[in-house]
Amino acid sequence: MASKGVSAKKQQGEQLQTTYSNYKNTLQQLASKIGDVEQEAEEHKLVLETLEPLSGDRKCFRMINGVLVERTVKDVVPALKTNADGLKKVLDDLVKQYKAKQDDLEKWKKKNNIQVVQS
Template structure:
């Protein structure tokens, strides 16, 4: 049975290339996680009634990734534009109107979705490159 030996220098090159692919994939996965975590930190609170003494709050909490923004937008959609709304900005709860909050949330949701889609695409491309490299293409 013939044994195929690879020179030590070639083995080191192969290991370095493999490690580079794995590190890049790990960094992209970390960035994806960071974007999802960033999205979870965007919370919105709305008051369901304008009555001053009977405020009940609907608190939109993170559910999965950035989809919370879509849920909040869906919740705010049927409300009138002058309805009182509260938004958490840098840890501070500020009073706004639905008219003021919805455009900002739409922009955030679109931006986060685009960034996340780009990162996932990069991850898949790099993963495909690794698989091709393993096969020897």
């Protein structure tokens, strides 16, 4: 009888540890995605800052699906602005997801009386 109680507690502890690990992994993946999108948005910003003062008729090159394509500045700048706006929206959504998942983790920790021990 006593071994069943110990076994059930051990199983519950393992289940809590697995759930905690899943939360942490999800948060880490979201943080990684946020970093990638931030980096890409920063690259778009730098390119736009470089191209905007130039003449619209000037040649520039753009990589599209692995193919380098010759365009003019006036053709590329609107596409870059659209992409930059899209990246900003994606970044905002990812940050909201991260905060929501972090709130879920905190609620779960309070509900299950979890205290993280740093070693």
